[in-house]
Amino acid sequence: xxxxxxxxxxxxxxxNLFTHVVASLGLRIIKGELNPALPFPKEADLGAxxxxxxxxxxxxxxxxxxxxxxxxxTRTGIRVLEPINWNLLDAEVLNWRYSTMPQAEFYGExxxxxxxxxxxxxxxxxxxxxxxEIAIIEKAFAAMSEAARTGTSGVAADLAFHRAILAAAxxxxxxxxxxxxxxxxxxxxxxxxxxxxxxxxxxxxxxDAIIARDSDAAGNAMRHLLSETREFMSRLIWA
Amino acid sequence: xxxxxxxxxxxxxxxNLFTHVVASLGLRIIKGELNPALPFPKEADLGAxxxxxxxxxxxxxxxxxxxxxxxxxTRTGIRVLEPINWNLLDAEVLNWRYSTMPQAEFYGExxxxxxxxxxxxxxxxxxxxxxxEIAIIEKAFAAMSEAARTGTSGVAADLAFHRAILAAAxxxxxxxxxxxxxxxxxxxxxxxxxxxxxxxxxxxxxxDAIIARDSDAAGNAMRHLLSETREFMSRLIWA
DNA sequence: TTTTATCATATTATCAGATAATATGCAGAC
DNA sequence: GTCTGCATATTATCTGATAATATGATAAAA
Numbered sequence: 001x002x003x004x005x006x007x008x009x010x011x012x013x014x015x016n017l018f019t020h021v022v023a024s025l026g027l028r029i030i031k032g033e034l035n036p037a038l039p040f041p042k043e044a045d046l047g048a049x050x051x052x053x054x055x056x057x058x059x060x061x062x063x064x065x066x067x068x069x070x071x072x073x074t075r076t077g078i079r080v081l082e083p084i085n086w087n088l089l090d091a092e093v094l095n096w097r098y099s100t101m102p103q104a105e106f107y108g109e110x111x112x113x114x115x116x117x118x119x120x121x122x123x124x125x126x127x128x129x130x131x132x133e134i135a136i137i138e139k140a141f142a143a144m145s146e147a148a149r150t151g152t153s154g155v156a157a158d159l160a161f162h163r164a165i166l167a168a169a170x171x172x173x174x175x176x177x178x179x180x181x182x183x184x185x186x187x188x189x190x191x192x193x194x195x196x197x198x199x200x201x202x203x204x205x206x207x208d209a210i211i212a213r214d215s216d217a218a219g220n221a222m223r224h225l226l227s228e229t230r231e232f233m234s235r236l237i238w239a
Numbered sequence: 240x241x242x243x244x245x246x247x248x249x250x251x252x253x254x255n256l257f258t259h260v261v262a263s264l265g266l267r268i269i270k271g272e273l274n275p276a277l278p279f280p281k282e283a284d285l286g287a288x289x290x291x292x293x294x295x296x297x298x299x300x301x302x303x304x305x306x307x308x309x310x311x312x313t314r315t316g317i318r319v320l321e322p323i324n325w326n327l328l329d330a331e332v333l334n335w336r337y338s339t340m341p342q343a344e345f346y347g348e349x350x351x352x353x354x355x356x357x358x359x360x361x362x363x364x365x366x367x368x369x370x371x372e373i374a375i376i377e378k379a380f381a382a383m384s385e386a387a388r389t390g391t392s393g394v395a396a397d398l399a400f401h402r403a404i405l406a407a408a409x410x411x412x413x414x415x416x417x418x419x420x421x422x423x424x425x426x427x428x429x430x431x432x433x434x435x436x437x438x439x440x441x442x443x444x445x446x447d448a449i450i451a452r453d454s455d456a457a458g459n460a461m462r463h464l465l466s467e468t469r470e471f472m473s474r475l476i477w478a
Numbered sequence: 479t480t481t482t483a484t485c486a487t488a489t490t491a492t493c494a495g496a497t498a499a500t501a502t503g504c505a506g507a508c
Numbered sequence: 509g510t511c512t513g514c515a516t517a518t519t520a521t522c523t524g525a526t527a528a529t530a531t532g533a534t535a536a537a538a
Contacts, residue, residue: 016499016520016521017520017521018301018520018521019528021481042488042489042490043489043490044489052522053521053522053523054522054523055294055297055520055521055522055523056489056520056521056522058294058298059298059301059519059520060301060330060492061296061490062257062278062298062299062301062302062305063301063302063304063305064305065302066301066302066303066305066306066329067305068329072489072490072491073489073529073530074489074490074491074528074529074530075487075488075489075490075529075531076488076489076490076529076530077292077488077489077490078490083411084402084406084414084417086415087326087328087329087412087415088411088412088415089326089412089415089525090305090307090326090329091327101430108411109411109412110412112410113410113412113413114410116355116359117355120355163323163352167323171348171351171352171482172322172327172348173292173327173328173348173349173351174351174352175323176325176326176327176328178323180412183354183479209518253500255491255492255528256491256492257491281517281518281519282519283518291492291493292493292494292496293493294491294492294493294494295491295492295493296487297520298491300519305533311500311518311519311520312500312501312517312518312519313499313500313517313519313520314499314500314501314502314516314517314518314519315500315502315517315518315519316500316517316518316519317518322514323488404528
């Protein structure tokens with residue numbers, strides 16, 4: 001039988017059908033359009049809607065289930081799980097949430113966690129970081145400086161800086177929080193592409209404290225950096 | 240053609256083929272038996288190994304990919320991702336990791352995070368918690384007391400207590416950390432089934448501080464509870 | 479009336495065997 | 509050497525089956 005023509009479906013990168021279905025359903029769930037109280041479309045219906053075969057639909061369902069968004073059962077069908085089950089730290093879920101929540105609210109939530117995690121991570125990095133690990137932090141900072149000088153985007157370097165600190169703290173669970181930071185930086189970059197240059201000196205202070213193995217100073221410098229960034233962003237959001 | 244008889248494969252609940260394949264591969268990846276440097280088996284090979292059709296294998300692959308463990312690409316095949324991409328806070332990944340890591344190491348990592356998160360959560364709960372939310376904390380504590388009195392397992396109530404505090408802190412990302420606590424309590428329970436009775440008074444102190452809206456006291460009480468628990472567990476692990 | 483046992487049915491779970499898309503590496507041209 | 513085009517291996521997607529299972533209806537029993 002002739003292959004079905006994939007429906008054009010308008011916007012969206014649509015790298016492949018699977019990705020499209022996952023993103024589309026994921027977003028609908030996060031938005032609340034599909035929720036635990038409502039009956040979820042059957043595999044067959046989803047297939048018809050997306051112009052996809054059952055295989056693709058089922059793979060998408062498994063992908064969303066792995067993120068804690070839905071569960072499926074023989075005869076019962078698919079159902080949306082309560083938000084408490086959602087893997088909010090999953091990069092995709094994080095982005096879907098970010099794109100649907102009020103910016104200020106999401107940002108407040110995000111920075112509350114960052115302020116909880118990162119100062120302690122900086123403190124631990126100053127204590128536990130190997131010289132090699134600290135060198136990576138240094139290198140990331142150098143890249144940030146370079147980006148500031150040349151006026152190119154320093155988002156990647158900024159992210160690398162914060163991730164390197166998490167890595168130097170020697171706690172894998174802590175490192176996981178990198179996703180949060182990535183989203184946070186992405187927002188910051190969209191709001192103000194030069195913002196990170198302003199905060200370069202504060203990054204420097206964090207770095208110096210870690211190099212000096214001064215754990216308290218490192219923690220404080222990081223706390224200061226994050227507080228100031230939050231302030232700065234708040235002003236941008238409310239402006 | 241006759242349906243293939245699902246291989247008995249020995250132990251394991253084996254609720255269904257899909258779950259079995261996911262758990263089996265997930266564990267192998269976490270263990271490092273399958274790693275980024277090694278070529279990953281092809282879909283066809285996996286199918287042969289597990290006695291499963293390609294559909295099941297592909298669904299399992301998507302499920303593991305959603306957890307950040309692997310990625311697959313046309314022609315290139317499947318590959319294991321670097322550990323930094325793993326969703327360590329996913330309940331399954333957490334359990335796989337727990338079952339393969341040295342207990343002391345895992346426990347240290349876990350409590351480092353809990354000590355970071357939960358005192359602040361308790362503090363915020365004392366400030367932001369609605370009366371209804373605080374009532375839930377109270378109810379969980381009552382259930383813990385009851386369990387202690389009757390000698391039944393209080394793990395569920397204990398988990399409910401800590402989750403209720405996270406919920407009362409009004410930060411969805413914070414709530415996500417409940418998975419960590421669940422694993423932590425599970426370990427504690429396996430090591431010493433009566434341990435939670437010992438810590439009942441410390442839980443009471445946390446609860447009282449939250450009811451009294453004394454945020455600092457709540458934070459300190461939680462910190463104390465966790466430190467003592469960690470101490471207690473360390474002794475058990477090394478004994 | 480209430481409970482328990484039986485059964486039909488709807489939906490996911492799994493299987494089988496296709497074709498399509500695509501990244502890789504090789505071979506040949508420049 | 510570098511580029512271009514082609515063959516190939518592997519995943520991506522489709523199609524159409526059969527199997528397993530939870531649900532609700534129905535019937536039987538208490």
